[in-house]
Amino acid sequence: MTTNIFIQKHPWYLKKGWVIAMCLITPPIGFINVLLNRNRWHRDEKQSFLGIAIITGMFWFLNFFHFWVSIIFAIGAYLVIHIWHEGPKE
Numbered sequence: 001m002t003t004n005i006f007i008q009k010h011p012w013y014l015k016k017g018w019v020i021a022m023c024l025i026t027p028p029i030g031f032i033n034v035l036l037n038r039n040r041w042h043r044d045e046k047q048s049f050l051g052i053a054i055i056t057g058m059f060w061f062l063n064f065f066h067f068w069v070s071i072i073f074a075i076g077a078y079l080v081i082h083i084w085h086e087g088p089k090e
Contacts, residue, residue, distance in 0.1 A: 019049050027057035050081050
């Protein structure tokens with residue numbers, strides 16, 4: 001017995017592997033990508049992507065700025081995750 005399962009095609013920048021790669025290689029771009037497309041994933045997927053982007057972003061910012069800049073980034077990212085209003089559920 002076969003069932004027809006409709007698999008929704010996602011653009012390349014929304015596939016799980018690419019999002020994780022963006023979050024690991026360039027955390028600011030991955031962070032922006034996840035925030036702009038946050039309504040396309042389930043909550044736990046979105047939080048895992050944002051967590052990866054925040055953690056690697058702290059290390060990434062340590063290469064370019066002082067320690068306190070990465071701390072401010074982490075606090076700001078935490079506030080964005082927990083305060084940012086999610087759009088209406090469809």
